[in-house]
Amino acid sequence: MADYTYTLLIPLIPLFVFLLLGLTGHKMKPLVAGLIGSTGLGISAILSYATAFKYFIGSHVAGAGYASIKGFEVSWLHLTDKLTIHLGVLIDPISVMMLVVITTVSLMVHIYSIGYMKGDPGFYRFFSFLSLFSFSMLGLVLATNIFQMYIFWELVGVSSFLLIGYYYEKPSAVAASKKAFIVTRFADLGFLIGILMLSFNTGTFDFQTLTDPHGPAIASAGGAAFMGLSVLTWSLIFIFIGGAGKSAMFPFHIWLPDAMEGPTPVSALIHAATMVVAGVYLVARLFPVYALGAPDALMVVAWVGGFSSIFAAVIACTQTDIKRVLAFSTMSQIGYMMLSLGVSGYGGEEGLGFMASNFHLFTHAMFKALLFLGAGAVIHAVHTNEIGGMGNLRKHLPITHITFLIACVTIAGIPPFSAFFSKDEILVAAFHSNKLLFAIEYIVAGLTAFYMFRLYYGIFWGKNTQYHHTPHESPLVMTIPLMILAFGSVFAGFIPFHALVTSDGLPFESKIDWLIAIPSVLIGVLGIVVATVMYKKENPLPDKVAGTFKHLYKWAYHKFYWDEIYLFVTRKIIYRYISEPIAWFDRHVIDATMNGIAGITQYSAYAIKGLQSGKLQQYGFVFVSGTIILVLIFVYLV
Amino acid sequence: MIQNIPLSYYLVISTFMFFIGIYGFLTRRNLITMLMSIELILNSVNINFVAFNRYLYPQQLQGHFFMLIVIAVAAAEAAVAIAIIINIYRNFKSIDVENVDEMKY
Numbered sequence: 193m194a195d196y197t198y199t200l201l202i203p204l205i206p207l208f209v210f211l212l213l214g215l216t217g218h219k220m221k222p223l224v225a226g227l228i229g230s231t232g233l234g235i236s237a238i239l240s241y242a243t244a245f246k247y248f249i250g251s252h253v254a255g256a257g258y259a260s261i262k263g264f265e266v267s268w269l270h271l272t273d274k275l276t277i278h279l280g281v282l283i284d285p286i287s288v289m290m291l292v293v294i295t296t297v298s299l300m301v302h303i304y305s306i307g308y309m310k311g312d313p314g315f316y317r318f319f320s321f322l323s324l325f326s327f328s329m330l331g332l333v334l335a336t337n338i339f340q341m342y343i344f345w346e347l348v349g350v351s352s353f354l355l356i357g358y359y360y361e362k363p364s365a366v367a368a369s370k371k372a373f374i375v376t377r378f379a380d381l382g383f384l385i386g387i388l389m390l391s392f393n394t395g396t397f398d399f400q401t402l403t404d405p406h407g408p409a410i411a412s413a414g415g416a417a418f419m420g421l422s423v424l425t426w427s428l429i430f431i432f433i434g435g436a437g438k439s440a441m442f443p444f445h446i447w448l449p450d451a452m453e454g455p456t457p458v459s460a461l462i463h464a465a466t467m468v469v470a471g472v473y474l475v476a477r478l479f480p481v482y483a484l485g486a487p488d489a490l491m492v493v494a495w496v497g498g499f500s501s502i503f504a505a506v507i508a509c510t511q512t513d514i515k516r517v518l519a520f521s522t523m524s525q526i527g528y529m530m531l532s533l534g535v536s537g538y539g540g541e542e543g544l545g546f547m548a549s550n551f552h553l554f555t556h557a558m559f560k561a562l563l564f565l566g567a568g569a570v571i572h573a574v575h576t577n578e579i580g581g582m583g584n585l586r587k588h589l590p591i592t593h594i595t596f597l598i599a600c601v602t603i604a605g606i607p608p609f610s611a612f613f614s615k616d617e618i619l620v621a622a623f624h625s626n627k628l629l630f631a632i633e634y635i636v637a638g639l640t641a642f643y644m645f646r647l648y649y650g651i652f653w654g655k656n657t658q659y660h661h662t663p664h665e666s667p668l669v670m671t672i673p674l675m676i677l678a679f680g681s682v683f684a685g686f687i688p689f690h691a692l693v694t695s696d697g698l699p700f701e702s703k704i705d706w707l708i709a710i711p712s713v714l715i716g717v718l719g720i721v722v723a724t725v726m727y728k729k730e731n732p733l734p735d736k737v738a739g740t741f742k743h744l745y746k747w748a749y750h751k752f753y754w755d756e757i758y759l760f761v762t763r764k765i766i767y768r769y770i771s772e773p774i775a776w777f778d779r780h781v782i783d784a785t786m787n788g789i790a791g792i793t794q795y796s797a798y799a800i801k802g803l804q805s806g807k808l809q810q811y812g813f814v815f816v817s818g819t820i821i822l823v824l825i826f827v828y829l830v
Numbered sequence: 831m832i833q834n835i836p837l838s839y840y841l842v843i844s845t846f847m848f849f850i851g852i853y854g855f856l857t858r859r860n861l862i863t864m865l866m867s868i869e870l871i872l873n874s875v876n877i878n879f880v881a882f883n884r885y886l887y888p889q890q891l892q893g894h895f896f897m898l899i900v901i902a903v904a905a906a907e908a909a910v911a912i913a914i915i916i917n918i919y920r921n922f923k924s925i926d927v928e929n930v931d932e933m934k935y
Contacts, residue, residue: 806934808927809856816852 196263196283199243202236202291203330209233210323217316226306229319233302233326237295240288247288248692257697260284260400265336274395280336282399285693286476286550290333293557296680297465298326300673304565305457307670308572318358318455325351329466333473337397338387341474345383345438348470349376352462356454368450375447379437386430393423403480405538410485421488428482428489432475432496439471440523441530442500446755448523452515452577456568459515464522464564465557472529472553479546479695483538494534498629501527503752505639509646510738510749513577514567517647518560521603524636525556531633532618535625536695543695544702545625548617551689555610558684559602562677566596569670570651573663579647583654583730588663591671593652595678600648602681604641604716607709610685616709617690623708637712641719649727840881847874861915861925865908872904 209232217225247258265280302322309318328347335341350373357369391397394408402409412424421429435441440448451463462468475482475493482490501524508520529549536545569592574582586593602609605616615637622630665671690702726733738745747753847870854867876897883893915925922929 801935804935806931808930813856816856 199263199281205232205236206323206327213320222315225316230302233299237299240291240295244288258285277339281334282336287333297561301457301461304673307667321354339397355458356451365453368453372447372451376437382430383434386427389427409481425486425489428486435471435474439526449516449519460561460564464560497527497530501636505636508643512579539696540700545621546695550693552614555614555684558680559599562599569666579650582651583657586652595674598678600644613685620705638715638719641716642723645720645723655730837885844874844877859926
């Protein structure tokens, strides 16, 4: 077995860079800070590629499948003999794949940010936070046990909070960061409950033991039941709540659109390519337990994913802030991945959905990071997020235009671009499992193509907007990452995922099912055509369509009023009927008790302070009479 | 001769001295007089020491030595007390204990 101890460096280098920049960054020139951050991440990326090469090709024995290897592990907290928390590095197909995804996207974002954040007073702070995020995310995917994952899960949440609230002088950014933190933290409570239930039930935190098909977790599937579902199913549903919170699945999606208040590179890194897929990764990591031990929990995953994907796609068609369109698109695509995991079985051909999900995660990271970075380049050029303030930019921003177009075609699922392959696998997996979910995904595919091209035409074609100053193409430091990611978006589809990342580590044969692929491509093309008709040239058609479906449009434009529902529930119900009584109790019972004790003490102090009169002879008299009384007591009474 | 005088005589004398001292300490307003009262108390104790030693343990001398220590301490105490009284006089232009009641609540 190959030695993977060095993989420990992959997360530790960004940690070191974080400390370096965080402690001494204010003394550096901004460019130096940016270069240090990018170099650190670059080394991590090279190590990740080397690991991927070594794992998938270098040390692989044909026909044996890919084993799960512990590269490194120490006992971190030894509480009792039964309860020990380890920290370590787990190397298996999905963690290696995630290493590649995270370091690639993160490196691109680092390089891009050198150009994008130029002149920002918090330049070094930005890079140190980016490194902190990279460290946490890498630690998360390399976790050997679920408790380590939880630790890094929270770290990821914190760094996301810091980066969303990066422009801390902007009230909306502060509100958005708090919202993101509170919503995900609330969902993490479910995660924690799930962890405790699962490990109490099985007596282990370790992933290798948990996911072992003959291990204690799966054996406990038939155990005690509550409300018709086994304890294992409940714990996995709770764990999924945590995953749904981080992955912005319905109903925890409300934080993701607001998170776009952060700088655009952050949106590309955290809220498109890496952190939001942590939920998918979590389910994929525990996939054998889900598939073999709790199919009911997997059904929940599938339906939440399916519903989120269509829900977000409908909203995305009506939004006018380009980053928000992309945010909802992200939510929709993650819904795809969740659905794909949900409809998958375990092992061989049955595990197609698992493979497809990870495949889509990989391609999605490339093209969605590209879309966000492209959107960042556009915002950089025209200084607005609103689609209404853009138009006809294709001559001003040629490179951004081409790369953005590539990403749009990719996400629409047109062959031979990468998402065609991954989406096709998802559709096949859904088709064999659940026809209704399959139908939903067809609709979503059409909607995706439509709203992406609506965005594309709105930015690069459409009306001839007059700009205050001519928009100019971004510097090379920003366009090169775009080109690299565009290259990835185009060619990532040719990676043979069915031979590399499978549910049981063994490769299986998979080919494109043209009966499913052709209609999905046609639907994608249809979406593109509709968008072309409506948005390529400025015309009254969009308004007319919006007028026809007035109510639906209004609902979708307001995101189906979910923010308002949350506000209603929190303000009108939780605040009024739970928080306020508790506050009343706190103020009038707990505080009152304390105040009462203090008041009694003070009152009695006032009452007896006259004894301290300063009269020497009075003291003497009391002393002498006290002595005499004591003497009398001891002589005559005792 | 001393053998004809019972121990209780000495004790009565010293008790009288002790309570005269207490009375003086509690009623006199002049600090010097109060100091003198304290000396009276100390001396009544000294009489007790010597008398008990002489009557109960005539072969030993601890009581006598203790009496000497008390006299020495009383001398030191008088020196300190008079120093304090002088300072009080400088501050209050009086040595009446009634005026010295700053140290209160």
